[in-house]
Amino acid sequence: MGTMRVLDSTGDTAVTWDIEDEEAIRTAEAHFRRLLENERRMAFARHAGANADEAELIRAFDPTADEILMVRPIQGG
């Protein structure tokens, strides 16, 4: 089971998919693309339990990832 966690005001909102479920993967991938293209989000994939040192910046949806973290673009404060 893969999970995409989108950081938001609730902490994060999770979208999950089963690797055997093509429809769920298509839905998650479409959401991923919207977040990247429309909201300029950045995506990081990690294995279960891996810390940030092992997280990888990704630019395409990876259905085999254990967890994808969708963070916001950053700016000078």
Added chain:
Amino acid sequence: MSVGYVVLDDLGHGRTLIRIISGSRAGAELVVVRRALRGLRRLEEILGEEVEWTDPDGVAEQLLVSLLNQQQRYEWDALRTFWVDTEFGKVRLGRLYDITFRPTRSEEPFRLCVVPDDHHSLPVADIWTNLLLVLRGDPERFFRVANWQRGPGKWHAGPVPLDERDWLSLRCRH
């Protein structure tokens, strides 16, 4: 096994009264404080069980802690800040609008200010998760947008004036 809880009352100043509703301490009522306090133990440590967080700050805190290495967790627990090693120096996250950067090639530290878009809508721990991941995965972006101050002088818009060798190294990688 995880522990569930319900919020009984917001006591102000970042304090919340909760009642544990499952697990070995079911029925216990606790005041939890999770914002910017030094030396605070996490609820998981007090109870010795995993807590199933349902509030934004708790969810964000749990995610951030899961991304920290052992040393960073120690620092976060003790000081609510943690250091991130980059090839250009060390960056301390945890103080909003006051990020410390100690460059490898220079003695004098910078103060940086970087935030996620619409950061006021995020729980504080999510802000640090956001910046931690960008700093690890795309440091060029982090140092390019950061507003910076060196010494007591005025603040400047990014990019941070890294050593030219650092910028060259960043551009070559991205």
